[in-house]
Amino acid sequence: MSTRQEIVSAFYDRADEDSRLERSRHGQLEYAVTMRYIHRFAAPGARVLEVGAGTGRYSIALAREGMDVTAVELAEANLAVLRKNSRGMERIRSLQGDATDLKGLADGIFDMTLVLGPLYHLFEQKDVHAAIDEAVRVTKPGGVIMFAFISVFGIMYANYLSGNWAAGQAENFTKDYRVRHFKEQLFTGYDVVEFERLFEGKPVQWLATTGTDGLLEAIEDRPDFEIPDADFPAFVDWYLAFSEKRELLGNTSHLLYICRKS
DSSP states (O other): OOOOOHHHHHHHHHSOGGGGTTSSSHHHHHHHHHHHHHHHHHHOOOEEEEEEESHHOOOOOOOOHOOEEEEESSSSHHHHHHHTTTTTOOEEEEEEEETOOTTOTTTTEEEOOOOOEEEGGGGGGGHHHHHHHHHHHHHHEEEEEEEEEEBHHHOOOOOSSSSOHHHHHHHBBBBOBEEEEEOHHHHHHBBBHHHGGGTSSSEEEEEEEESSSSTTTHHSSSSTTTOOTHHHHHHHHHHHHHHHHHHHTTTEEEEEEEEEEE
């Protein structure tokens, strides 16, 4: 049996992660919305940790803005691209590591901690809680933590409306419609309330739960889909006006749970 780390690394060995947030409108929206929330809570010059930094799209952008960034990434393929793309930059350092054990990082040293990918790939409850607890541990009291997660309903709408619904339903739900989590899924999805309940008893104060890409992933392959460049900034602003509406959250593919360390 392959380990979680092996499954995740094998996926990113062949994935074009570096262009993911640029090559589609839903990726562009996810990036724009996430950056808007980062800027809402991070002061200029903030000390930022990104766990699961991928190829560094956020970490490099924030370092260029003058923030002091530490980027932690599990997959060697992603880390190699991150290091190549950040070569010569003084305000970013990169480390290989797992979100469940941020060894080498001291308690309470970051103004903001971003966990923008690892919880897509964590399935065992002990690992999920370890990643949450480690992010909280290394963040300063009063610091802000953002956890990205995927809606299980977004997974279904985006991937299983092309004649394969039964297979997707069997993979993501039990026969009595409880959400399933197991490592061979590679990407695991949550009911929004289910995800929020992970933080019960944690030393954090909830600030917001927001969608980051709406319905776009599910509909972008339609032949009549189009958001012209001239319209896209207005669309981003419109989406941000409604991105936290509870009745819309389950339909979005990617979401953020944002909290402040007590």
